[in-house]
Amino acid sequence: MKVCHITTVHPAQDARIFYRMCRGLAAKQIPVTLLAPDWFQEEPSLRPSTWNRRLGRASRPRRIGVALRAALAENATLYHFHDPELIPMALTLKALRPSAVVVYDVHEDYPSMMLEKYWLPRRLRPTASTGIGMAHWAAGKFLDGIVTADGAVAEDFAKFAAEKIFCFYNFPSMDVFAAAEPAARSADLVYLGGMSERAGTFLLLDALARLARQGSRPTVRLAGYTDGEKGRAAVTEGIRARGLGSQIELAGRLAHARVPEWISAGRIGLVPLQAIAKFQKNIPSKMFEYWACGLAVLASDLPPARRFVSSGENGLLFVAGDATDLAEKLRSLLAKPDLVQAMGRNGRRQIENQWNNEKQIDGLIDFYRRIAARRQVTKLTPIDVTGSQTANSRGGWNSNQ
Template sequence: MNDIAHVRPRIRHLTSVHRVEDTRILHRECASLVRAGHDVALIAGRPAREPLAGVRVVGVGLPRNRIDRAFRLSWRVFRAARRERADICHFHDPELIWVGLLLKLLGCRVVYDVHEDVPLQIMNKWWIPWYARRFLAWGAAVAEWIGGRAFDAIVAATPTIAEKFPVAKTVVVQNFPEAEIAQRPEPVPVEERRYAFAYVGGLKAVQGAREIPEVAAALPEGARAVVAGWFDDEAVERDARSSEGWPRVDYLGGVAHERAIEAIRDAVCGIVVDHPISNYLDSYSTKMFEYMACAVPVVCSDFPLWVRLVGDADCGITVDPMDPRAAAAAIEKLLTDPDEARRLGANGRRAILERYNWETEFAKLDALYPRLV
């Protein structure tokens, strides 16, 4: 038998839009692949960086604006992928579909990681003029249809997204938290936690950035909240900071993933008050599962999908996301009944260990690459 050395393919993850520290891209996919022994680097639209989470980062610079990001920066991402002599390019942004097609023509294996329902996402982008949204959404749908047939594989973040792509080449890899988080010792007793609720993640208007401080304002005297994440709009940030409840919020800003987990574990519950827009109604919220992994109850929007998930796991309370007083009432119920908070938190933790964990999802990603080469 010939003694042929097995050479692992060079895998390069590409993003021009997401932050280098993105939980799904860096901490889950890339870091997990490195630990599994793959040759992996992350090419990102950021300045050159030292390795993060054990992952080599190839920075290609910052964009000047959205147009610059879509063209000049995307071209730099393409050139970096060529310099890296990547065998497999796994990209994460619809803006890079044209880059993926070029790389495919040049002989690279290409994977498109679809985080969102892009046409629906475009229809909900406030900064795009209303008369242009439908046309751009149609263009995105056509681009994804072409990419779905040209690329070697599609990685979909949810089953709903997967339905839009060819079944034979689509793998669903959901953005669930690591089981290790749920395996940690129990957080401090509910009665000793510093915060009534925690929120981690993006701070967009449609993610409840204005409602979150209003929830804090409606809580009993002395109750405080902790918030970790980035505002994407100055007007939204200005409104949140001028809210009556903002002095009762400990705002951490954008912090490392581990620091966000610590904040969650020091809260009685975690909240997700995404607005009922089409892009959210049929998708899961990553932060909801992180709250469950940290053994804290979830207080979340009463979308039918989320109502079923929370009900099946018996891990929280669903509320009208547009009514801050309803969310505050649910949190107050948990504050006054710590035994119930403990029970719901334990149920959520159990669901993560048994069903909703990254290790199960990563096995599907790890098995994908060998099939491509």
């Protein structure tokens, strides 16, 4: 089976696409080509498309056409694409190559996400949300498979594509998050992800200001993206206005390979998301990365986190949007370092035993097999070590046309 992953928006070394999926499949000796707008070094069973540089040079509107031509040139058995704007391309690809299996990966609750896009005029947001909802309906009806990152998003698709869905959670890869106790945990608190009002950044700053007035100034590491330059300026000013500059280290977006070392310097990982529609469904991947690095987790009490945070065992929940409760939970945890350390160990153990990418990859391969069999496109057979004609010399699965 030849698999081609496609994105025109995400970088080639995106955490979900490259590290979790493409590398995970390649580790199982399944040949993977990644079509993305930048280059990377070829690895065993994983190579960049020869079209990547051309895709990167194209303007964003033109990338859809380039991606379609590249996908046809790759002549894959299964195409797995990652951007909602590529749904028209995928439907066209399906029409031109009806024998191929085409899968749409829904990274986020995009209809809800459109309602919060800062760069989109407010009057246009409901229309954009409805438009993506209609595109999702078409993808569910006419494509071969739907992969989601969250159970709640999968439930949305189940209304019209129940037999085509697989939920691939953003669990950490054990080869990236290898167990290693840092020389010193120099920061009390760590936050990794988007920094904005909706992400709870200013709620966190308010809670830290409350603690400061009580004489407690924990050290904090913040890293991630903002809503453009204005967004970063707002975060910087928020820190300055609250007098928190001496205790906060502010960094930008981190390459995925740097994340484990950066997180591991902390003791408590923060997930202060606000109770907006998107965060009622999307599971924050940072939560699992904190646990993979041995941190306790303090998260907003929202349905996605509630499923994984066992209060007092691997972390605590606080009332979403309540800076007073967040400050109180922080004060409580900071006063109990032994409990925090035990929570971090418990979280790491759960990652090792169940919430890891290696287990997810087995499920994804099985999903590929099932939808391919349903399409009667290809019969996947396990490697034959006796050397018969169905065996692939590089291992893994073969496609018998």
